[in-house]
Amino acid sequence: MRPFIKAENVVHEYSRRDEEGNVTDINRALDGVDIEVTAGDFVAVLGANGSGKSTFAKHLNALLVPTEGTLYVDGKDTSDHNNDLKIRQTAGMVFQNPDNQIISNIVEEDVGFGPENIGVPTEEIWRRVEESLKNVEMYEYRKQSPNHLSGGQKQRVAIAGIMAMKPNCIILDEPTAMLDPEGRKSVIKTVRELNKKENITIILITHYMEEVTAADYVYVMGSGQIKMRGTPRQIFARSEELTKYKLTIPEVTKIALELIKKGIQIPKDILYVEELTNALLKLKMHQ
């Protein structure tokens, strides 16, 4: 099967210019990124601040194009500007700040903004708005002003706005960074459900470890490169390496690893609280 997203040696350089337009400083934000994402997957990209993960996200949406290398989204080359609208329609993007991506004064009008732009007929827009608002459980707020919603609710409206364009893939660039724990949970739950029920490919960019436990595959970025790749269990088992990239593993995994250090025999790749309790109970039974 053809991968939905295929990045081949993607390099991106931000250059700073002086008044005459001469390049004074080059900052390599992406340095040879290779990623393949299969359609329907839930992929997480982890990275600390400045690791290049947001720059990479913008490439997936053709908001930035590679300086070197190529990036294909659904078989289309992102560096060809004729593909821009098609790519943005198939791979929608949700940003970090919920306030700065909601365009309209009324929730339903905001969700309709994307379909309006791609020229969907009026009745179909209404159908899609209803469907996508129900999908993120925000239908009863459709007539309200987004200013009166909580951060998590705004973020779900933003997701609905992307869903209304009928994408195959949603890229979320640190969607929970500005939310409280409650809002964070609701957004991640929505994203997971879209992945399971609607079979939407999810690319979640984040630095919260707890959010990636549900992912099928995890990439860890550091200084513009992919440093680690694997399933969440494989990644979290390598905790020393993770700290090198300024990332910390989830609390439960940390406790489990500490326990192992003390000589208690439990598996190394624990992700959830229940798993740890079960492992410890099992141990107790054996004694």
Add this chain to the structure above:
Amino acid sequence: MLRDITIGQYYASESVIHRLDPRVKVVATFVYIISLFCFDQLSGYIIAALFFGCMVKLSKVPFKFITRGIKPIIFMLIFTAALNLLWTSGEHILIKAGFITITVEGVKKMVFMALRLIFLIIGSSLMTLTTTPNQLTDAIESLFKPLNKVKVPVHEIAMMMSIALRFIPILVEETDKIMKAQMARGADFESGNIIQRVKNMVPIFIPLFVSAARRASDLALAMDARCYHGGEGRTKMKPLKYKKPDIIAYLVMFGYICIIITAGKFLPI
């Protein structure tokens, strides 16, 4: 404290006027304002007042909401009234004291001018009270569409207006936050003379502008990501469509302007 500001104060209600197409309301307001300058005698004012009264009744907006619009212009009103009173020359002198001369014509002109201004203000406030800001921008976009032919970016201007409206409460909240942050650091916005106070506002405006610019750049990116590419090939979720009441409203406006013009020409007082 800044959160109380409302712009384009919409009065939510279900009425014939509220349901009218916003284009009708914009055009009708314009026609009404023009009609105020088509006569120069008492009967005209009576007709205009009666017509306006009927519209207010139909709109179900309480009368005190409408008169609230006059408050900000009260000084201008007094000023123009005084000017008219003092500078109109005429034959029937009422009072003469030193260089001040008040004539009957002056009094008449003062009253009429003040009435005209009041009608103008409350007439347009009836429109903003019964139309949401979004409907208003839609109406403006649709009414000015012909200007597209002379390369005026009508859609883009309307889009900017509606985004500005969306961001007013956000920026107001932000100003509030910055003010509080500066006050916590010992800034003082309440004492000193006017120049001093204006100077004290600088530490509020600079961070506000910086953050507004950042927001604008974020929003532009988000709009790009949602396939926004100008008005071309764009469909509407809520397209404006004339219905029967809208056509009736246009006819009513036409009838009204005819009556006003005839009254202005033929009625003696």
